[in-house]
Amino acid sequence: MQTQNFQILRSLTIGGKRLDSCVVLAPMAGITDTVLRQVVRMHSKNCLLMSEMVSSEALKHNKKEQYILDHVRQEFPLSFQISGHKPDILAEGARKLEEMATFIDINMGCPAPKIIKNFDGARLMTDLALASQIITVVKQAVNIPVTVKCRLGWDHNSKNHVEFAKMAEESGADALIVHARTRSQMYSGRADWQAIAEVKQAVNIPVIGNGDINSPEKALEYMQISGCDAIAVGRGILGDPGLIARIEKYLFTGELEPLPDIKTRLEIAMVHIQKEVDYRGEDGGIRYMRKFFAHYVRNVRNACKHRFDLVRCSTLREVKEIFDRILDIQ
């Protein structure tokens, strides 16, 4: 364990841009839309928020999914993540995103079959020459810092996180976000934070560790194990968008805030739902929220039944009635 001399820094400087937090909301397609980012921002003033990935090909052909590009001022600092494998198209896409972002992040870690079959995402970790070319041209194309999100490699037998990290630094990346799993692990097994320590020791750019942080204590433990400069939190915020703020408080002051009780959790859920309804309309908003309901009602009495009822709701009033029922029987 690399705990000696380890100090948590409140700030993080990436490519000359200073952030007043070392906690990042990890990008999650279908989850970290502008609304969720705003809800996370309501709790944490300074964390870096990351968009869902935006396809460089879609940007080129103006098939921009508007929902993915939407954002508001309060979200800054905000990073837009771009995916693809053709250097020039990625560079062109990055230029289009530049005006709406603090940073551009290049996706070199997505394991989804539909992404890797096009040689995008984690597939780029198997071709360091191409990955290097992409980083170089994207970096040249924009005037804002460029980060790269990667994994530990393709599979257990071809882990190349250290070599990849050195290549990314030499190619001009301003920081690395490392999800401590291989592509073949997808999201299973445990994230290997010792591997993040190996990356941290190999490069001089900031290393943002990622994988399995779902509490303030884990955030501190993993930062100590790895010595990383910052952490990115993904699935932990599902049903708990205040988690990043609680992590920041614990890291910066040592104060451990209790988990929100059920009433508070449902109040936060209601803010999230209302904002999605305002944004997507009642039908679209409630439909979109279906993937979040299970997380917001986990551990409540009769959670299974409530989940079953919630995913069948089509109006805000129906959702509110179920939430009231939940609170009545707790």
Ligand SMILES: Cc1cc2nc3c(=O)[nH]c(=O)nc-3n(C[C@H](O)[C@H](O)[C@H](O)COP(=O)(O)O)c2cc1C
């Ligand atoms: C539903 C979902 C969507 C994701 N979408 C993206 C994405 O668009 N870009 C990306 O780099 N990683 C994506 N990820 C990976 C996360 O950013 C993160 O690396 C991973 O979930 C591990 O962190 P965690 O254990 O804190 O969730 C996604 C993960 C999930 C669960």
